[in-house]
Amino acid sequence: MSPDLQVRRRVRQQLDQRPRLTEQEWIEQCCQPNGISSPIAAFAYTYLQRYSGLEMGRVQLTDRLETDLHWTQICWFDWTFTLCQDFWQTFAIDLEESLHESEFHTVGDLLSFLNDRWIHHSARLPAQEV
Numbered sequence: 001m002s003p004d005l006q007v008r009r010r011v012r013q014q015l016d017q018r019p020r021l022t023e024q025e026w027i028e029q030c031c032q033p034n035g036i037s038s039p040i041a042a043f044a045y046t047y048l049q050r051y052s053g054l055e056m057g058r059v060q061l062t063d064r065l066e067t068d069l070h071w072t073q074i075c076w077f078d079w080t081f082t083l084c085q086d087f088w089q090t091f092a093i094d095l096e097e098s099l100h101e102s103e104f105h106t107v108g109d110l111l112s113f114l115n116d117r118w119i120h121h122s123a124r125l126p127a128q129e130v
Contacts, residue, residue, distance in 0.1 A: 001077035008053050008074040015058040026057050034061055034108060039091075040115045047086050048107075051079040061108030069107070087114065093121045 021029060023045045031041035049056045052074050065071040076082070084095045095117060104110040 003053065003075060004070075004073040007070050011069055011074060012054060015054060018058045018060075020055055021057040023057070030061050031111065034112075036061075036108075036111045036115050037118060040111060040118050043087070043090055044111050044114065047083065048110075051075045051082065059107055061106060061111060063107050064105055065107060065110065066105075087117075091118060091121070093117055 023042060026045055027036075027038055027041040031044075032038070036044075045056045048054075048059075052069070052071065054069065054074070059069070063069055071079075080099055084099060087093055087095050095114075098117065099113075104113065
C-alpha cells in the first residue's frame with residue numbers, strides 16, 4: 001500500500017503554518033528538553049522525514065501520529081519494518097520484537113521508545129563502544 005498523497009499534501013499544508021527548524025534547532029528546542037538524545041533525534045529527523053514525506057523541522061513531539069499527522073496514511077505500509085532495518089543499520093539495535101506501533105500516540109512517544117532502546121543498549125556496552 002502506498003502513501004495517500006492527497007492526505008500527505010493536506011498535512012504538509014497544515015505544517016507549513018509553523019516555522020521550519022533546522023536539524024540542530026529541532027534537536028535543541030524539541031528533543032533535548034524532552035530527554036531525547038542527540039543521536040536518536042538526528043536519526044528521527046532524517047528517517048521519519050523519509051518515511052512520511054513531512055519536513056521534520058515543522059513537526060512537534062506533541063503531534064499525534066494518527067490524529068494530527070495521519071501517519072498510517074502518509075507513510076508506506078511497511079514503514080515500521082523499514083524503521084527496524086534502519087535502526088539496526090545505524091545503531092545495531094534490534095527493534096522488531098519490541099516495536100508495537102499501536103503504543104505510540106505522539107511523535108514524542110515514538111522518539112522516547114527509540115531513545116529508551118538506545119539507552120538500554122548503550123548501558124550494556126563497554127565505554128569505548130558507546
